[in-house]
Amino acid sequence: MAKVYYEHDGDLKHLAGKTVAVIGYGSQGHAHALNLRDSGVKVIVGLPPTSASRAKVQAQKLEVLSPAEATQRGDVVVVLIPDQVQQAVYKSDIAPNLAPGKTLLFAHGFNIHFKFVVPPPAVDVVMIAPKCPGHRLRELFQEGIGVPALLAVEQNASGQAEQTALAYAKGLGSLKAGVIRTTFKEETETDLFGEQTVLCGGVSALIATAFETLVQAGYQPEIAYFECLHELKLIVDLIYQGGIKYMRYSVSDTAEYGDYTRGPVVIDAHVRETMKKVLADIQSGLFAKEWMGENAQGRKRFLELRSKAAEHQIEKVGTELRKMMPWIQTSKEEATAAQAQARR
Ligand code: NAD
Ligand code: MG
Numbered sequence: 001m002a003k004v005y006y007e008h009d010g011d012l013k014h015l016a017g018k019t020v021a022v023i024g025y026g027s028q029g030h031a032h033a034l035n036l037r038d039s040g041v042k043v044i045v046g047l048p049p050t051s052a053s054r055a056k057v058q059a060q061k062l063e064v065l066s067p068a069e070a071t072q073r074g075d076v077v078v079v080l081i082p083d084q085v086q087q088a089v090y091k092s093d094i095a096p097n098l099a100p101g102k103t104l105l106f107a108h109g110f111n112i113h114f115k116f117v118v119p120p121p122a123v124d125v126v127m128i129a130p131k132c133p134g135h136r137l138r139e140l141f142q143e144g145i146g147v148p149a150l151l152a153v154e155q156n157a158s159g160q161a162e163q164t165a166l167a168y169a170k171g172l173g174s175l176k177a178g179v180i181r182t183t184f185k186e187e188t189e190t191d192l193f194g195e196q197t198v199l200c201g202g203v204s205a206l207i208a209t210a211f212e213t214l215v216q217a218g219y220q221p222e223i224a225y226f227e228c229l230h231e232l233k234l235i236v237d238l239i240y241q242g243g244i245k246y247m248r249y250s251v252s253d254t255a256e257y258g259d260y261t262r263g264p265v266v267i268d269a270h271v272r273e274t275m276k277k278v279l280a281d282i283q284s285g286l287f288a289k290e291w292m293g294e295n296a297q298g299r300k301r302f303l304e305l306r307s308k309a310a311e312h313q314i315e316k317v318g319t320e321l322r323k324m325m326p327w328i329q330t331s332k333e334e335a336t337a338a339q340a341q342a343r344r
Contacts, residue, residue, distance in 0.1 A: 003181035005151065010166035010175045015041050020168070021074025022046065023067045023089070024081035025053040027134035028107050032078060032172060033062060035141045039171035046070025046093075071097040076164065078105045084295045087116040098123055100157070103164050108191065109184035112154055114288040125155040126165040127184060130174055137172070146176030154184045192282045197275050206266075207232065211314050221317045229314065230321070 015036075022033040023046040030053075037043045037060075045057045046067035057064040071077050071094045079086055079094070090111070098104070100122030107129045111117040119125050129150040130137050137147050149169055153161045169179045195201065207229050214224035238247035248256045281287045294302050322328055 005166060005169070005175060005179040005181070007170070007175045009179075010170035011163070012039065012041070012167050012170055014160065014163045014167035015076070015171065018042065018075035019044060019073055020076045020078060021065075021070040022078045022080055023070060023094070024079070025051070025057055025064075026080065026082075028130070028137070029078075029080035029134070030056065031130075031134035031138040031141070032080060032107075033057075034060060034138055035173055036168070036171040037062065038141070039173075041171050044070050044073060046074075067093040068097055074102070076103040076105055076168065078107075079111075080107055083108060083110045084292065086111045087292070090117045095119075103158075103161065105165070105168060106184075109152065109154075109188035110192075110288065113184045113188040114285055114292075116288075116292060119155065121155065122157050123155065124158050124161040124164060125153070126161050126168075127152040127154070127182075127187065128165055128169050128172065128174070128179070129187060130172060141173045146173035148177040149174035149179045150182045150187055151179045152182050152184050152187060189279075189282050192287060193275075193279050196278055196282070196287075203232075208312060208314060215313070221313060222321060225314060225317045225321055229318065 019042045020036055021044050022029050022036075025033065025045055025047055029045070033043050033045055044063045044065060046065055046069070047054050047057065049066060054064050065073065067089055077094060077098070079090070081089055094104075098120065100120070103124040103126060104119050106112060106125075106127045109127055109129075112119075112125060112127075127150065129152075130147050131149060132140075132147045140147055149172065151162075151165050151169060153165065155161065158164075166175070166179070169175050210228040211221075211224045214228065215221050235247055235251075238250050242249075248259065251259075
């Protein structure tokens, strides 16, 4: 069983007299900065002088400095900028200002695990990764509710790395819910695998392939959209609430029988083998190298893939059909994320 930490395992005294420098003020950054501040921790924020987010930080009466100055002043330096820019910002702004005894804290293990960022041995390297989007982390904190998180220690130069991470998790509110011990390797590899095979890649390809199959067989695209995409939310909500078993309890017996007998025909032994291959490419570092290379070369292929996917018939049909359902509104969280995406 996984090791889980709770409220009594962490003590904010391990952050007393220390300054937490949060680099980045996006989805995770603003939530970490504000939750810790409200927990009585001294927080400063590091952002480039040109960053549009600077005004938001100042509106919260938090001090905002450049990433380099914030690193210099911080005892705990929290790297909450997009994963694909961490290597460059680490090299130019963070590394030159990292003195021995400081703690580097990440919310995802990608750059440390794949060695795009290699901190000096005299620095502690830890991870606290909350298991929800930043805006939810902040909202729930304000309601007095904690969000589960993962904890990992990669370097423990001070001998205090775990205590520092636990104090940080307490400040975020996460110890109220429980914090699960993992490693940078496990968190990084499972995170990539989940998003590639199920959450983003697998689900999108499953939806699109099923939609295309129906349309090519002569069914109307509008009907295919409802059956293969729209209704997915109802099913996922049930699974989220009570597991796959609860979803099966809620659907008709016909749907349940089709699930048992046809699901494994679609997701067959071939898919299992393919998943192993996808996992192997993650474990070997091939995927990470490919993605960082893509960024280094200006993201041409990535942007082409993005615009090609956006032109798929399912998107056009969906845009029209959603006008019939005005109650499907973009949440504040999604709108913020979409805007952040557009600005990048
Ligand atoms: P984000 O895109 O929402 O925010 C990025 C922030 O970094 C912004 O404030 C932006 O101004 C700043 N930034 C961008 N480029 C910069 C640069 N070159 N120099 C300095 N600042 C720069 O990012 P996020 O989604 O909060 O992700 C941050 C980290 O948290 C990542 O490691 C991610 O994997 C991890 N994480 C995110 C979530 C999530 O829900 N979004 C959940 C768990 C972990
Ligand atoms: Mg993830």
